[in-house]
Amino acid sequence: MATAEKTKKKKFRGVVHVLPERCKGCRVCVEFCPTGAITMSDGFNSRGFHYPEFTYPEKCTGCELCGMYCPDFAIYGYREKIGEGE
Amino acid sequence: MATAEKTKKKKFRGVVHVLPERCKGCRVCVEFCPTGAITMSDGFNSRGFHYPEFTYPEKCTGCELCGMYCPDFAIYGYREKIGEGE
Amino acid sequence: MSVEEKVKENPVEEFLRTDRLPHVWCQGCGIGTTVNCFARAVRKCGIPLEKLAIVSGICCTGRVAGYLKLDSFHVTHGRPIPFATGLKLANPELTVVVYSGDGDIAAIGGNHLINAARRNVDITVIMLNNFTYAMTGGQVTPTAPYESINTTAPYGAYEKPFNLPHLVASCGAVYVARWTAYHVVQLTKAMVEAMNKKGFSFIEVISPCPTIFLRRNRLGDAIAELKFYKEHSVIKHGADTSEVGWDETRPDEIIVGKFVDVERPDFIEAMNTHLSKRLGDKYVWWGKK
């Protein structure tokens, strides 16, 4: 089972997109990301907010939760196939 | 018991007052009088309505129901003491 | 009151503006009957007459305010409850009764009804339900029974009617009862209880409108209707309000009785308690302590 799962996991990787200019820095995405894949940046966007960064791509499962929670439509996670063949 | 009641009854008599000019002839009083003490007159009042008459005073218990039902405040029954002494 | 004390005058008389009689209501209209009950209830409830105010909206039933010799207010259609709220809050010593029609209270006035129940404003609402907008000639109301004929539902109503005791209970009314114009004794008693109840009390009175509702629905005259009430009413005190509504045109069972009678601080009490807790001596207590 565990091996099967691992194999499955490998077929996809989680990817996250951030639109910093929409972000209002609420940190909700970071807080509710189940794997801790994202963290808040130090930088400001043009409206003075810190925004999330995709710091640990390897942790991301592409579960979509960050995107569902983000009140500002500023982030979105999804799963991307790794390689066609496998 | 029955005798006691009768004695009680004798102490009072039911009396009914009618204000024909207020009456709209709905007959509710007559219908809901438990003893049939009142009946509708043949005559009209000035607005063209028949009104109740106190036809059988002896039947009246002064129960007040005619007055409570009358939508026009046109009739009222009550109990009157017969003689102070008894 | 003992038998001997009874006066030889119609007890309703002293509460009436007799200079305005005969009144506008039609032959056999149940409104007057309920006024008889109200007059007796006022006598019995022990509230000084000058401290009793009555508020009606615009409707046949609303004309009650104009015939009762009390401080009486005939305001706009649908709005007696907020007016009554102002009266009561401004002078907590008043007993304030709203006496109005089903359309007035439950159609246009629906939002005020549910909010007053929720706030538990200490007023009594006597809502006469004749299942129609009688004064305007019989349009469909939110209380109109399924399939009943109304001028704006000429082929019969097809909306579900409100179960009003349930509605106000679900908002928190502390006293909820339903009677019909047939139940003059019980209705009188309910009115006494409601006026003496602290908080929002609500009485639905089912009442015949021979001219409009009965005639249009071929239900006979007032007498027939009162008999119908007599035969089909079932007294169920404490009934679950969710079960007292009906979906048929002519219900086989009209459930009547006192459904709710519970305790909850009324608006003024809640305000006084809460603000004095928060503000201590700085709070200026409202009304008699």
Add this chain to the structure above:
Amino acid sequence: MSVEEKVKENPVEEFLRTDRLPHVWCQGCGIGTTVNCFARAVRKCGIPLEKLAIVSGICCTGRVAGYLKLDSFHVTHGRPIPFATGLKLANPELTVVVYSGDGDIAAIGGNHLINAARRNVDITVIMLNNFTYAMTGGQVTPTAPYESINTTAPYGAYEKPFNLPHLVASCGAVYVARWTAYHVVQLTKAMVEAMNKKGFSFIEVISPCPTIFLRRNRLGDAIAELKFYKEHSVIKHGADTSEVGWDETRPDEIIVGKFVDVERPDFIEAMNTHLSKRLGDKYVWWGKK
């Protein structure tokens, strides 16, 4: 949808007027979160986009209509339900969703809410409850919890709040659910169900308003509030709606779930059935047969 089919774009995007972003809502405001759920629900529910109309009143939540790329109507405060009723009745093929705030729907709009539920108008009402009039800066609402601080209840609220699932259920709503902004998955599902339900469906969404309600009541930020929902929510599908209200400032248990899901002919169906029964062939059937 299988994993492979997922597109690399935020699924909410295609439903948004992206030219209007960033939106006006504050940092951490739950409204946007619920819009994510709505977008997914729209995808899933199978309703063609051009047949889906959305109506909002005036409030923070009401701005939803302006951001969603659907036929969207931003009408007056408190009145989205009657506008939606007109839309739906005039074109029965539309799916009509009202998306608005607690004050809009349940304070000024209370009468429309209960009457639409009673009539079983086939619309979906998504009411975002942040316990306050957020857009105007945080006044007390009929949903404000006891003792909560509001600009017009500066020493704490002392009115009992509405139990809205119970209120609409008592009027006859056929689908009633409550979720919080934390329950993104369940909320999405509920939205799908509600939109596909024939008749009046109602979803209360409890949602953080960090700027106004949370700040004034010192309840922390959006994250704290979402965590509170997470920790205190108890899912009780089919719960007795009379037991899902609460009287405390911060309830120990927020009961969430699908409370009501029953069948009853909606307004148009009732109208068609009834009138065709009465009028036979002369009746011109309304909408698709």
Add this chain to the structure above:
Amino acid sequence: MAEIKYTTADPKGVLTGVHYMDGNHAACEGALAAGCRFAAGYPITPSTEVVERFSVRIPLVGGVFIQMEDEIASSICLQGAVWAGLKAMTVSSGPGISLMQEHVGLAACLETPCVFVNVQRGGPSTGLPTLPGQADMQQCRWGSHGDYEVIALSPSTVQECFDFIIDAFNLAEIYRVPVFFQMDECVGHMTEKVIIPEADKIKVVERRYTSKPPEEYLPYKPDPDLVPEMVKAGDGYRFHVTGLTHDERGYPVINAQAQKEMVYRLVEKIEKNAPKIWKFEEEDIDGADVVVLSYGISARVALKAIEMAREKGVKVGRMRLIVVWPFPEPRVKEVANSVKAIVVPELNIRGQIAREVERIAEGVCKVVRVPHAGGTVHDPEQIFDAIMEAAR
């Protein structure tokens, strides 16, 4: 674009024939002939017969009547129906019309073509529910907050209740405004012969739906006549409308510039098109010493007074407003320039229309108000006296 599309009435709604009916019923028949297929209302004397008849007729024609929980709901429910593609009206009287004011403003702002029928009774407040008044004439244009314009018509006969409510619906479509059909209790409850023509004799204006594809369509981009084209829900335009100040896209823009553009257009689309909207009836203005300017039932009462005055040798002309708002300023100005006095009898005491005449006359002729508090019509003597006085 900007071209008005006329068609003929849908025969389903047209009760061709000769009838004896009252004004309220005739207004309902007119509405049906005009294509009205939705009415939302709440009962109120003396207007209810309009929707009562509608509820009898519409199931046989195809459409919906809904009695709402109040007038507020009615006055917005009908707008929902319009935006879903139907022609719609609501009907009320004084108190109900006062409750609708917020939604009159909404209709003006969203440019919802729709008709508000007001069968005027005596006010203020509950006033005289069963008796006539003409004291809601200024309320049409000032009742809602902010600046906006409406169109208002006033019929004098039962036939006109039928004829002019069709105009009301047509004008609503042409200019995308709420149109007030200002009846009065007298006309509403007056019964006369009404001739309803064949459907193909009745001219009906189609909604000005855009022919543009969704990508090119802007909900509030005006045509040259200042009126924007419309779409309806369900057609794939995925458009937005809002009661906030908005731009051509229909998006809210909260600043003075957007406000200026929007509000000026809302007002000017009526002001600038006014010459196409004005409708009045004139008789013997040329050479008259006195002109009686009136509308609604008062115009018929005035006829008697005019007859009496003519018998006394006074040269009296007559101007009857059919479209009351927009007010035919230039023509009234011309008339003022040519006569000694304009006499304005109306069933209100603040000179609701007379003051408009005064403003326009600018003192070049006398303006004689003949006020009446309502509850009944003028005694013709009253108007006669005013004419005689004015002629002096």
Add this chain to the structure above:
Amino acid sequence: MAEIKYTTADPKGVLTGVHYMDGNHAACEGALAAGCRFAAGYPITPSTEVVERFSVRIPLVGGVFIQMEDEIASSICLQGAVWAGLKAMTVSSGPGISLMQEHVGLAACLETPCVFVNVQRGGPSTGLPTLPGQADMQQCRWGSHGDYEVIALSPSTVQECFDFIIDAFNLAEIYRVPVFFQMDECVGHMTEKVIIPEADKIKVVERRYTSKPPEEYLPYKPDPDLVPEMVKAGDGYRFHVTGLTHDERGYPVINAQAQKEMVYRLVEKIEKNAPKIWKFEEEDIDGADVVVLSYGISARVALKAIEMAREKGVKVGRMRLIVVWPFPEPRVKEVANSVKAIVVPELNIRGQIAREVERIAEGVCKVVRVPHAGGTVHDPEQIFDAIMEAAR
């Protein structure tokens, strides 16, 4: 009888001292100083601060604030409170005020002394919730159906929000009318120094309660000044009031005669007492070529334009309306007779006050409208240009 009873303010409500506050807060303090002890409201921008402050203050003063379920409820709840003996107000803006129109009529008809505060924003409809307008000026008098009269005041400074709302409450009591306090968003949200005097320096009018015993009292029998004496619930008068047309007893009488008596009195009690009600500020009218007539925030904006015009050598006078309704017709007529032009800048585009000036001026001088759609104030240049144009 008919004698106005002045007393001084109840110190409990008076926040004596020097404050820096905005117009909305100052209006609340003024209301409290005037003896207002009840407010019913529903939130709306930009007026809410008035009741927000009231809800903070009233528990410490003694009285009640209730936030009602909507504006309709607020506007009648306050009347209940008045009839129970308190002074009361409600506060709103555009959309809310439109919803209150039925109850404005009720207040006029029952002669309920009360105050409606309208902090005007941009309209129509939701319009510009946070930005100013002065486009609800005609709504005060025409918004409700039927004929009636009200009083309306308009403050220009924060101090005046305090001072004149006291006048508003006093006038409400003297004439038993709804009084509109027509602020605008600018004045409402403007912050300035406000000096609140000692309570015994503040003149307050007592309600005109009757001294007659119940047997002799008739609720609507007017005093010689046309205003009837009042009673309140709970005092044993067992009186009746109704929004139907009524006689002196307060009983409904549904006929034209009763209507005539009632409605004429309601209108005339304001018209005939108008000279006692008018209040305006004048400067340099004598010898002026142009007079700028304005009110509210526009009057302050006009100051700049006047200064600019004077620098150019134009003789400019100034008339500022404080009481807007009743309108000071005779004085405006005098002014019209003495100048070349009257310039009327206001934040609306239909000349809501200007048209009144036009009507009264009857063409003897030019009346120059300086319209503005709202959302901000005039650019002083705009008014300056109009003055220069008018002076030509």
Add this chain to the structure above:
Amino acid sequence: MGRIEVRIGGFGGQGVILMGVIMGKAYSIFEGKEATLTQSFGPEARGGACSAQVVLEDTKVLYPYTTNVDCLIVMSQEAYTTYYPRLKDDGILLIEEELVKPGELKPNQKVYGIPSTRIAEEVGRAMVQNIVMLGFFTAVSGIVGREAMRRAVESSVPSHTIDMNLRAFDRGYEYGVEKYGQK
């Protein structure tokens, strides 16, 4: 015939307006002329006084109110008192004779009385009193033809009551003919 003015007065519930409708309809639709009916009644729907004015003309009715009444029909004392002063010097007065006691009339005025309520009760329902009166009016006034009136009755009352109403009409008509002779 020129202008003929008819005024009908009674109280709410007597069907005064319907009388006017039937009369107007008979004249304008079934006799092809013109008729304007105006009405006024009391507070909202019920009680109080109620009256109808019918102006009958060959061509379009301009001024729609009665000022010189040719025929006054009254079914309450109050209506009599209120409307009598406008009856023409040679006008005719029709009364429900058990409810109205007229005062002295002018020399050329004529009064016609009928116990229409009692007759209606005999026909079946007091409610058709108004139709009895209409029959009577048709007989004694001769203003509108009997056939036109009967057709107007037929097309104006609920279908299940047509028979009763026609009976009532005929009874009133016959009563008029019997008592006052054929017109």
Add this chain to the structure above:
Amino acid sequence: MGRIEVRIGGFGGQGVILMGVIMGKAYSIFEGKEATLTQSFGPEARGGACSAQVVLEDTKVLYPYTTNVDCLIVMSQEAYTTYYPRLKDDGILLIEEELVKPGELKPNQKVYGIPSTRIAEEVGRAMVQNIVMLGFFTAVSGIVGREAMRRAVESSVPSHTIDMNLRAFDRGYEYGVEKYGQK
């Protein structure tokens, strides 16, 4: 000093209006002169642009708006763009330097920058950024006295935040003095 016009701009949530209130109160109440603050903000309560205008005078302020701004304080780029054109030729410009990049100024205009958000975060909460800016304004403009300003701050913020706000004020003041010297 005659008339002094100050304009403050930023976005909703930055506390722009409160800055105006404190400044006006300091001048009018604590320095005994007159000050009128006018404000404008975006849709209903939140988001969007927000600005305050403060007119300071020795005697009553008649015309309450700014036309020739002596001192412009901006905390967003948008505010800078919108309000800069009205800055006097010899006016001063105060900016939150991490959020605003000014363009070229006129020769006699002066610009003073401060990273007020970052300083506020250091003091404890980003929310007190506006008070930091006020301290800075007091230091670099010299228009209102430090004591009056501090008292105005004290009496205008919630009592439990007074300390933090005064710290923020002082940090801003000191930053100004350090960077641009004592005024």
